[in-house]
Amino acid sequence: MRNLLIFISKYNAFFLFIIFEFISIFILVNYNSFQKATYIESSNNVTGTVYDKMSQISGYLSLGKVNDSLATENARLHNLLKSSFYVDTLVKRKVVDSIYKQQYTYIMAKVINNSVNHRNNYLTINKGSKDGIAKGMSVICSAGVVGVVVNTSEHLANIQSVLHKETRISAMLADTRDIGNFLWGDNLDPHAGLLVDVANNVKPRKGELVVTSNLSSIYPAGIPIGKISSLQSKDGGLFLNMDVALAVDYSKLEYVYVINNRLATEQTQVEAARKKDD
Amino acid sequence: MIRIFIVNLVRFAILVFLQVFLLKNFTLYNLSTPYPYILFILLLQFQTPNIVLFVLSFVIGITIDAFYDTPGLHAAACTLLAFARILFISVTVEKDGFDNEPDPTLDAMGFRWFFMYALILTLIHHFFLFNLEVFRISEIQYTFTRFVLSSVFTVFLMLISGLLFFRRKER
Numbered sequence: 001m002r003n004l005l006i007f008i009s010k011y012n013a014f015f016l017f018i019i020f021e022f023i024s025i026f027i028l029v030n031y032n033s034f035q036k037a038t039y040i041e042s043s044n045n046v047t048g049t050v051y052d053k054m055s056q057i058s059g060y061l062s063l064g065k066v067n068d069s070l071a072t073e074n075a076r077l078h079n080l081l082k083s084s085f086y087v088d089t090l091v092k093r094k095v096v097d098s099i100y101k102q103q104y105t106y107i108m109a110k111v112i113n114n115s116v117n118h119r120n121n122y123l124t125i126n127k128g129s130k131d132g133i134a135k136g137m138s139v140i141c142s143a144g145v146v147g148v149v150v151n152t153s154e155h156l157a158n159i160q161s162v163l164h165k166e167t168r169i170s171a172m173l174a175d176t177r178d179i180g181n182f183l184w185g186d187n188l189d190p191h192a193g194l195l196v197d198v199a200n201n202v203k204p205r206k207g208e209l210v211v212t213s214n215l216s217s218i219y220p221a222g223i224p225i226g227k228i229s230s231l232q233s234k235d236g237g238l239f240l241n242m243d244v245a246l247a248v249d250y251s252k253l254e255y256v257y258v259i260n261n262r263l264a265t266e267q268t269q270v271e272a273a274r275k276k277d278d
Numbered sequence: 279m280i281r282i283f284i285v286n287l288v289r290f291a292i293l294v295f296l297q298v299f300l301l302k303n304f305t306l307y308n309l310s311t312p313y314p315y316i317l318f319i320l321l322l323q324f325q326t327p328n329i330v331l332f333v334l335s336f337v338i339g340i341t342i343d344a345f346y347d348t349p350g351l352h353a354a355a356c357t358l359l360a361f362a363r364i365l366f367i368s369v370t371v372e373k374d375g376f377d378n379e380p381d382p383t384l385d386a387m388g389f390r391w392f393f394m395y396a397l398i399l400t401l402i403h404h405f406f407l408f409n410l411e412v413f414r415i416s417e418i419q420y421t422f423t424r425f426v427l428s429s430v431f432t433v434f435l436m437l438i439s440g441l442l443f444f445r446r447k448e449r
Contacts, residue, residue, distance in 0.1 A: 016332045017361035024336070024357055028350030028410070047344050054299060115346075117305040119412050122347045158347070165414075186417045188308045188424075251303065 055112040073142045107258040116190040121161040128155040141256045144224040144247035170216040174209035178202045198240040298345040310427040314435040335360035355407040362402045384440030404429045
């Protein structure tokens with residue numbers, strides 16, 4: 001017993017190393033997965049407050065640009081208003097509005113923490129479960145897709161950015177409506193992504209818009225992702241792959257919209273019932 | 279003793295602040311991201327007990343993790359760094375040879391020793407950090423490029439800060 005104690009105290013550095021390394025890896029494996037909520041994250045109170053203060057300061061520096069982008073978006077929304085259309089036929093008046101039930105509602109939030117140069121990037125926004133934000137909701141901005149909510153606290157929420165190695169969005173070419181999958185490439189370029197698994201008979205052209213497809217369970221259809229920047233031609237492949245220049249500049253995100261899909265619970269119930277049948 | 283404590287506390291605060299608010303979104307060509315916060319561990323006094331060294335390394339690692347949303351990643355790399363530091367110092371420094379124990383700084387130990395010390399420990403830390411973060415063999419080539427260029431950048435920043443606070447000691 002005494003010899004054992006002497007042995008341990010002689011090589012104490014090694015044993016301490018083993019202990020602390022074990023704790024670190026344990027934390028890494030347990031709290032880093034996509035589903036598990038974690039306390040050590042930027043949505044907790046201490047780091048969240050610090051980030052909030054810093055974003056207030058840095059927010060002043062970009063007021064001009066934010067104003068411009070909000071003005072353009074206002075103009076775009078004004079264009080969609082009923083009052084800005086001239087009704088030229090009587091037929092249009094017969095459309096009864098109440099046949100539509102609103103499926104998506106939008107919650108505005110400000111980005112208080114952001115990163116683009118890691119393998120897996122996350123954002124923090126200043127709205128949380130108190131404002132109706134829940135895990136799994138999708139997030140967009142005026143230019144295109146942003147990510148998915150992974151974790152919420154009372155006043156803050158954590159978003160997994162599109163710039164993440166787990167990203168896989170069902171996308172389609174806007175003109176021909178051909179379906180593919182959108183991924184973020186492994187060269188960590190925050191301005192580029194990949195569109196893969198497009199059927200071989202499709203003839204995509206450079207500069208064509210890529211949007212979210214109507215198969216996507218998270219995003220509403222038609223949200224812009226980016227434009228095709230180049231075609232990677234591989235001989236004999238079953239599918240086409242192409243590079244996509246992203247529509248959103250993720251390093252300059254200021255305001256985002258969290259989308260609440262009001263039919264989401266219904267959809268998951270239906271799909272759960274199907275799984276039970278299988 | 280109090281002075282050492284305060285100096286390290288201030289160093290901790292400044293390095294974490296710099297790392298989290300200035301260098302977090304700072305990168306060269308998506309390849310080189312510096313992590314000079316490990317300077318805190320490198321500059322701890324020689325006579326720091328092993329247990330204190332490990333606890334401080336773990337604490338600064340988990341602090342950076344909290345801001346980077348990567349629980350455990352930096353803590354694991356910093357713990358490895360602390361162990362590497364103990365080995366490196368036991369090999370290259372004779373503990374009893376000093377009248378008054380110097381710190382492992384650039385001005386006390388000389389440029390050559392400090393350069394080797396910073397370079398080797400940074401390489402170990404960054405290699406572990408980048409590979410643990412990506413955790414995919416298929417991206418090994420790109421990860422390796424990032425690891426080498428980031429290490430060069432980090433060591434460069436450390437040497438700059440060492441020269442910036444250079445004080446020539448009378449011998």
